[in-house]
Amino acid sequence: MEIKKQSSYFRKNVDKMTGYIPGEQPQDGLYIKLNTNENPYAPSPKVIAALKGEIDERLRLYPDPVSTSTRKKVAEVFGTKPERVMVGNGSDDLLTIIIRSFVSKDDKVVYPYPTYLLYKTLAEIQNAKECIIDFCEDYSLPDEILVKGAAVTFICNPNSPSGTMIPVEKISEIAGKIDGIIVVDEAYADFADDNCLRLVDKHPNLIVLRTLSKSYSLAGMRLGFAVAQKELINGMMKVKDSYNVDRLSAASAVAALDDQETFRQNVSRITKTRERLTSSLTELGFFVYPSQTNFVMIKCKDSYETGEIYRKLKERKILVRYIGQPRLDDCLRITIGTDKEIDTLLKELADIQLVLLNQNS
């Protein structure tokens, strides 16, 4: 028999893709991490207590395959019904379930550019036809986002990496006009002035995604949820792995959602720091995109300066996100840290600006 080359076992579309590369995750704890939009504050003490109460002999048993208690709690907090909620192993799991539910080979997957990179990766894995629509200069959405015959349109709102937000009325208008499913990925919505949850009633093709990674300080637990009309949730349930959410993640979600006070406090601290950081960065001469998230995107003078700032910050043990793709090569995305972390960042940034000035003179 002919010996096959090993790489040929993979599907062609998988072979040629590079895969999504997450932000740096140094495991040594020595950096001020402002690169992956984690929450700088600890999760609720109720989460810690709930988890400690769950760690016992019951870990030998499978979790509830339909995450009943988590869905009930989500429904209660967000004013919807459990049958309109689906829970995932992070919202990435839900994005994967969505693409496998609604997108066949060569179907059109639409998303604006630049945005969360995973939509591209998922479309590539599914061998879909990507329709990538450039955001307008001010990160509003052009009418081209309405693509005829689109199977799924992804809109990260507020958007990453820009931090900007499309008004809810505009999303509703798009949902009403669009072919296929519209996914509004609201990973950052808790830091915004508005959100699209109220649109679910009106639009049978709308799926709103949320995560506990950012606003509830639980990135380490992987818990996301989708809100959509029952018919969509029921179909997507067939596609998810049976036990996609483990016992401890489910318990942490219930406890986190139960403590709205800690949540509100942390979100309020972060948005306050965001406003201060925005002012200070503007004073330092950067253009700061108006942010509705727990990060800001800044525009530097040019791509050279951007790379230099990224590297020099890293030397000084501060990680920010340098995406370095077209249209973003002069931009940096900076997560909102604690006030102390942001003070350090601002001090080092000012110092790096001086160093760069001296280099050039």
Next chain:
Amino acid sequence: MEIKKQSSYFRKNVDKMTGYIPGEQPQDGLYIKLNTNENPYAPSPKVIAALKGEIDERLRLYPDPVSTSTRKKVAEVFGTKPERVMVGNGSDDLLTIIIRSFVSKDDKVVYPYPTYLLYKTLAEIQNAKECIIDFCEDYSLPDEILVKGAAVTFICNPNSPSGTMIPVEKISEIAGKIDGIIVVDEAYADFADDNCLRLVDKHPNLIVLRTLSKSYSLAGMRLGFAVAQKELINGMMKVKDSYNVDRLSAASAVAALDDQETFRQNVSRITKTRERLTSSLTELGFFVYPSQTNFVMIKCKDSYETGEIYRKLKERKILVRYIGQPRLDDCLRITIGTDKEIDTLLKELADIQLVLLNQNS
């Protein structure tokens, strides 16, 4: 614009499938659960201690996207290299990654019948062409398992629900002759006399799957791993969700694997109970398939008796698995519980046999 019917948003193949239905998971704790192959013994005390040590402020941070410490520990315990290991959110996650990596629409997916039902579900979601090969009467594999042009062949070994095992030499022979990828799903291999891990060196198309759900008593934590040559692992890494394994699952896996003594003790207790249960069931007149797993499959007189036994056991708060599909309608799958649970089962079974005898006379 024409209003689309909601169900039509789904892919046709997804719309028409029923989805995998996991075994009953009553959340009330009132049953003797012998239906989903959970381990009756608690996980290692080291797991409990490790988890308690992990529950703190760090939950706000993303987990290591490539699960470095878990892969190292797997490599150490199983005598392989970390680059040959991939970790998943249960081995179901790995099965999903495999089908998305290697199977395009209309590609052939091969598996014997009857076996783990998820292979069918995954093939349906991927819109693959299923080639279902009947096991021989004695649950050996016929030569028809070698399907020309197969993209992926799944072999659950030891097999569920039969409990039977294909010899490792036979698997090696198949791996050498087969087209495409062969997945040996060794969820139950820790309860068997042999396993296929040593074949990974020899076969560039082989992926061996393991889980900590059964032998390490961690079904609630969702931790599985794949062992394969580096080229396969590297490609599959592109397809997995970036943060598919959460912080606590990763920590529980390292601690569980680190405590080989508890593991061996529990496995040995279970296999001892399995032998006793096998003898007793045989004495009660059932045919018991030779098991290399933590469950046994028995053959009853007919499908009527099988359904009656299942129902009457459930009334008596004992759950066993009644699959009720072709060729299995006179079979029950019974998980090995504690000795006390198995004593209760045997007592109730004997009693139910008397009841059924009186009904018929």
